[in-house]
Structures are given as structure tokens and as C-alpha cells.
Amino acid sequence: MSVPVPPFAQLGNRRAVPLDQLPELTVEAFRDSIATQVDEGWRIVSLFGTPETATSVRLIAVLADDERGQLGAATTMVGERYPAIASLCAQASIFEREIAEQCGVIPEGHPRLAPLRRHPPDHRPSGWPAPRPPFDRDAHQFAQLEGDEVHEVAVGPVHAGIIEPGHFRFQAHGEEVLSLEIMLGFQHRGVERLLEAGNPSRAMLVAESIAGDCVIAHANAYCGAMEALARCRKSARAQSIRGIALELERLANHVGDLGALAGDVAYQPAAAFFGRLRGDCLNMLMTISGNRFGRGLVRPGGAAFDIPPDMARELDARTRRLDLELRPVAELFFGAGSVQSRLEGVGTVPHDACVMHGFVGPVARACAVHRDVRHDHPFGVFRFAQIPVATAWAGDVYARALIRWIEIQRSLEFVREQLGALPAGDARVPCDALRPSELVVAMEEGWRGEVVHAVLTDERGQIRRHKVTDPSFRNWTSVALAMPGNQISDFPLCNKSFNLSYAGHDL
Amino acid sequence: MLDLLRTRLAQGTQTIAFPNDAIALPERFRGRPIVERNGHATLDLGACLFAPEDAIDTPECRVAFTHDYRLSSRTRDGLVTATGKLGALSPLDGPMRKLLGRSLRLRSVVAGSCNGCEAELTAASNVVFDMARFGVQFVASPRHADGIVITGAVNVNMRGALERTYAAVPDPRIVIAVGACAASGGPFRGSDEAGTGVPSSIPVDLWIAGCPPHPLTILDGLLGLLGRIEQGDRRSASPATPEL
Numbered sequence: 001m002s003v004p005v006p007p008f009a010q011l012g013n014r015r016a017v018p019l020d021q022l023p024e025l026t027v028e029a030f031r032d033s034i035a036t037q038v039d040e041g042w043r044i045v046s047l048f049g050t051p052e053t054a055t056s057v058r059l060i061a062v063l064a065d066d067e068r069g070q071l072g073a074a075t076t077m078v079g080e081r082y083p084a085i086a087s088l089c090a091q092a093s094i095f096e097r098e099i100a101e102q103c104g105v106i107p108e109g110h111p112r113l114a115p116l117r118r119h120p121p122d123h124r125p126s127g128w129p130a131p132r133p134p135f136d137r138d139a140h141q142f143a144q145l146e147g148d149e150v151h152e153v154a155v156g157p158v159h160a161g162i163i164e165p166g167h168f169r170f171q172a173h174g175e176e177v178l179s180l181e182i183m184l185g186f187q188h189r190g191v192e193r194l195l196e197a198g199n200p201s202r203a204m205l206v207a208e209s210i211a212g213d214c215v216i217a218h219a220n221a222y223c224g225a226m227e228a229l230a231r232c233r234k235s236a237r238a239q240s241i242r243g244i245a246l247e248l249e250r251l252a253n254h255v256g257d258l259g260a261l262a263g264d265v266a267y268q269p270a271a272a273f274f275g276r277l278r279g280d281c282l283n284m285l286m287t288i289s290g291n292r293f294g295r296g297l298v299r300p301g302g303a304a305f306d307i308p309p310d311m312a313r314e315l316d317a318r319t320r321r322l323d324l325e326l327r328p329v330a331e332l333f334f335g336a337g338s339v340q341s342r343l344e345g346v347g348t349v350p351h352d353a354c355v356m357h358g359f360v361g362p363v364a365r366a367c368a369v370h371r372d373v374r375h376d377h378p379f380g381v382f383r384f385a386q387i388p389v390a391t392a393w394a395g396d397v398y399a400r401a402l403i404r405w406i407e408i409q410r411s412l413e414f415v416r417e418q419l420g421a422l423p424a425g426d427a428r429v430p431c432d433a434l435r436p437s438e439l440v441v442a443m444e445e446g447w448r449g450e451v452v453h454a455v456l457t458d459e460r461g462q463i464r465r466h467k468v469t470d471p472s473f474r475n476w477t478s479v480a481l482a483m484p485g486n487q488i489s490d491f492p493l494c495n496k497s498f499n500l501s502y503a504g505h506d507l
Numbered sequence: 508m509l510d511l512l513r514t515r516l517a518q519g520t521q522t523i524a525f526p527n528d529a530i531a532l533p534e535r536f537r538g539r540p541i542v543e544r545n546g547h548a549t550l551d552l553g554a555c556l557f558a559p560e561d562a563i564d565t566p567e568c569r570v571a572f573t574h575d576y577r578l579s580s581r582t583r584d585g586l587v588t589a590t591g592k593l594g595a596l597s598p599l600d601g602p603m604r605k606l607l608g609r610s611l612r613l614r615s616v617v618a619g620s621c622n623g624c625e626a627e628l629t630a631a632s633n634v635v636f637d638m639a640r641f642g643v644q645f646v647a648s649p650r651h652a653d654g655i656v657i658t659g660a661v662n663v664n665m666r667g668a669l670e671r672t673y674a675a676v677p678d679p680r681i682v683i684a685v686g687a688c689a690a691s692g693g694p695f696r697g698s699d700e701a702g703t704g705v706p707s708s709i710p711v712d713l714w715i716a717g718c719p720p721h722p723l724t725i726l727d728g729l730l731g732l733l734g735r736i737e738q739g740d741r742r743s744a745s746p747a748t749p750e751l
Binding site: 118 | 629630647693
């Protein structure tokens, strides 16, 4: 019962397997078995392509059964065209758009093969001729609605505040949004190619810069993948330090998001207080790592900085004070009727859509989907110190705010518990060469949701493919689904309640 | 309402007395590096990512981080030093400062970043750093702006939008480049898609180094540009104990 249904090879979070142990299926069997497994409650964690020969691409699918904590993987080989998985399974849609763009492969019958990040293929087999017509970054036609008084509103890429670039195209009838199409890719920097460039110390810094507010989660996942491939066993102390840093990052961002939501509904006291308290969380990361976002802390083999006993005591006192200061502000915010009425029933993501598209993180948990890597696929410190999964059911802005507040309280408890009982051991141990021809999948529950680094090594133990999946990659679709029926003036509020990363999506 | 007032009183005043107060940064904070022995030629603060690995201590070379958060220069070359020391930051000329008065309105353009610099720019406006008390604010349109703040490596997909936004700001206009990406491409240097920072077609008035720069670094750079910080104070302040 606990064994994944063939034809998938069993994997674990950060457990590397030799590539030749993955069952190589025909493309039809690959497609059918993914669709069947997803129908049975599994979900796609990663689906990506990498050039195999000069004229073929290898596709690798990683699926998860969250309830049983299982991961399964399979592979297939395709040429320039293959029958799209997305026509059977909606979760595959965005992954196949990515494969089409990165590898230059066409998934035939894909329901919506629009460009994703608008860059020329960077993982295309060398033997294929250049595509014709040549790549055009601005070729996309937005879907338009027609009708009396239907109008179009275009926003971005440059926004009206200090916000990352992205383009939003609304079809609206008066104030009411009929549909929203989101075009991203403006932050595309070619992150995966840099991670694959064969310079590990540089790649570490790139991994910390995938999404600048999600440094620890990406660094943990990156190092988790490297350590699994190198069979490096880091100390319990290092795992604890990484867990503390991950939860401090969650605290900073969740507190900041509550402040930003307060600002968007013009409830200034909570906006100011939460904004300041967010800084206190960042400053705790700075005390540990020397940088407000925790850059430099997580390194292969453990943590570059230890938390000595006096620092642990000081951080514990600061966490206690933070807890005491946060509670009255949260009571003000959630207790104000004027705030509640602005958050409830706005920007609702339906539960069924969440399951169908495989959304992750607080977005999923706010529509009653019990999904959290720390709980479902535990690793490191989370195998010993469980954090209960918080869910709400309404799927609206209020539910997403509430999830954040519950998670803030749980993270505070966790951080204090860990600081009070840091295990002995070295903060960092050596991390040696990577094993050749292996696949590893490292998942981490960042504050936005599931961060995935899937890494494939070649026969010399060099990185052959490094596939990064930020939670924003999966969740941007939920923003587009939440908007129809809402007022266009509520878009900033809705968007803030998701607070997805443009950089993390665009890579 | 009573709860609101009680919370307000409990929260107290949190704004720091920048630039007058001594600011305590944690022991491990990585500010401006100093170079004592250098096996290499020079140190480019515009390309420095302030990673712990950048601190080196070998017989040929010793680079250590100080607590000095001041990392700005009026010229790109000014960020390249042999010792890690930066020259004095000269303010904007008299007519320009007179034109701006006590107000500087900026438009943010993000072009191929990780969102770290943007987070610190936003933090510079919170109640702790409160940039607005110095008259600096971010506005929603280039038409309302005295200048633009550029973050990110100026990647291929944003270059056109950046150039159009710059063109939409009325002359005379100020350009401020924030972070390692805007100065050099930062961690993304070497990628075909990422770019190597603000192109020469857009003249930059102020470079603020850091990955990302601390809000104090941003405040110091902006106030230095506006001539609101005494130069003597700014540059003669002794660096704190280097971190080793």
C-alpha cells in the first residue's frame, strides 16, 4: 500500500537515486501514468526537460503523494514534438509551457501554449536547427473579450510603487473584472544556466538570489540537493540552525505581508507596527548571519555561522519580546470590523481549482488543502520538531491573512523551542564531490510554499541540469483565477494577499 | 479605539535619529571591506556581493569586513579602490539642489533583480528609517518624479521598459543605481539574459553598493547626494572593528 504504483521509482525528499534506476517509459505510458496518478491524488512536484542527445530531450517527472509522504519519478525521451500531458492533466500545463520554452519541444494539443518568460530556448538539443520564425519576445497576443462597454486595462511592467516588473491585462466591464491574463518574464536572468555553469561557490550565491525575500528556503533546498548528491551528513546542530533561519524568514515575510495588507485597506496603525516588527525579524537573521535576509548563512555541509549560547539567549529574549508586541497589533488588525469587511469574500480561490492546478503554500492552505513540505515530506530538524499545519477554508484574502497569523505564532514557538535546545555538534562539516549520474529532489517549505530544486549530475559528477521551481511558478495562476467577479480596484489588495515573487517565477 | 491608543503608546517612537545617533550594527554585519594586503589588483565594491567568503586572510592578501555601512559613490569608478576606502561623496551642484528644495520624488524601476534591493528600498520608508522625513518619497508616475532609482542587472526583457521610463521623466533628472546588480550584474554576471548593470546610455548620478544595501546605506547615499549630511562626519568616522 505504501509502495508507489509502478512504473515510478521511489524517491525521498533529498534522497538521491542513480538516474538509470528511473523507469524509462514510452511517451504514451509516461503521459498516461502521470494522468492516472494525479487522478488518484498524487500531484506534480517537478516536470522538466534536459537535452539527452543532439536530437532528443529527456523529460523527468517527479510526483508526490502528500498523505503518505511518498515521492515517485519516471522519465521518457521525446523529439521535437510529443503529445501534451496537459490535455489529460491540468497540473502539467505550466510545466509543459516551461519545457516548450526552455527546450524548444512542442507539446502537441496543449490547451494554452503561451510563452512563459519570453526567452530563447536555453536547454535545446544542439543538433536541432534554429527555430523559424526566429524567437520574438513580443509576439504574444493577449486574449480579448468583446461586447458593449467591455474594456481592457493594461498594467505594467513598471508599477506604481517599489514592485517587481510584470504585466497584467484585465478585461473589465465597468469596475468588474471579467478576466485577467498575467504576462511575466520581465525579471528573467537565466538563473538555471548560471547554476549549471560548473562553479559551485558562485552557484551558491546565485541560489541565494533566486528570490531575494526567500534566501533561506532556496539556499536550504540548494544545499540539501548538493549534500544528498555528495552523501554529506550534516550535524543536528546545523539542521537546527537552518530550521531557525527558515522560520525567521517566514516570520519576517508573514509579518510584513500583514502590514502590507493593512496598508492596502488604509488601516495605518497596523501597517506601521507590522512594518517595524518585520524589521525586528530581519535583524535577528542579521545577528546570526551578518545580513538582513540571511545571505551567507546556509552553505553546503551546514551553516557558515554558529549560534553560540549567549547569542541563543539573546535571540530567545528578542523572540519573546516580538511575540508580546505582535499579539496586540494582530488583535487590532483582525478585530477591526472595517478591516474584516474589506478582506472577506475578496479574491477567492476555489478549493477545486486549487486541487486541480496543484497550488502550494499559504494559498493552498487557505482553501482547505492540507499541504506543507515540513509535515508531508519532513527533512532535517522537521523530522523531530513538528509544526502543525494551519488551514482555513474560505480561500479569500481574509483566509490568507489568517493563515499567516497562525503560522507566525507556530514559527515563534518553534524558534524559541530550538533556541532553547540547540543540539551539540559542528555547525559545518566538509561536503565532498557529487556522485555521478544521479537525480535528487530537494523540497523545502519556504514562506510562500514549496521550493523545489531537482538536480541531475552527469557521468563526471558535474551538474547536468538544475531545475528550480519556486512556489510562485505554480501559484501565479491562482491570482488570475481569483480575480474574475472582483472589482478592478481590489486588485492590489488581492495581489498583496498572495504576494508572489516575480523573480522566483522568472528565474 | 482605546486598544488602538494603548497599542500606539506601547509601541512608542521607533524612528532612529539618523544621521545623528551612533548606530549599533550586529557583530557579524558585513559592511565596507578594507584591504590590508592585496594579492589582486583592486577591489570593486560595485561587484562585491558581501558574502562571508569574500573575507580573506592569507599571507598575500587580507580583506576584512567593517561595520561601515556607507557604500556610495557619485561615479562608477569611485567604487573601485585599492584599499577599500571610498572618496568623499560630493553632493549635487547648487542649482540642482536649489531646484529640488527639500523634496526629492523618485520612481522605482526594477530590471532583472532578485527583489532584495527593492525590499530594502521599501524598508527605508518604514517608521524606523523614515526616509520621508528627509523629503525623499517614491511616486507612482515618471511624470511626477525628479529621477529614477534603478535596481537589477538591466536584463534583456526590461531594458526597453527602463529606457522608456527614463525618457518619460522630465529634465533635469537624477538617476540612482542601487545594489550590486545595477552596478555590475551582481550574482548574475555572465548570463546572456541578465545584463551587467545600468547601460552607459543612462547617466548615473549616484551608485549605492551592497547585495542588498542596508537601509542605512541607502539613506546615507541619498542624503549625501542631497548635501544633507556633513561630509566631515560622513567620511572621517572611524570604521568599527573589522570582522574576522
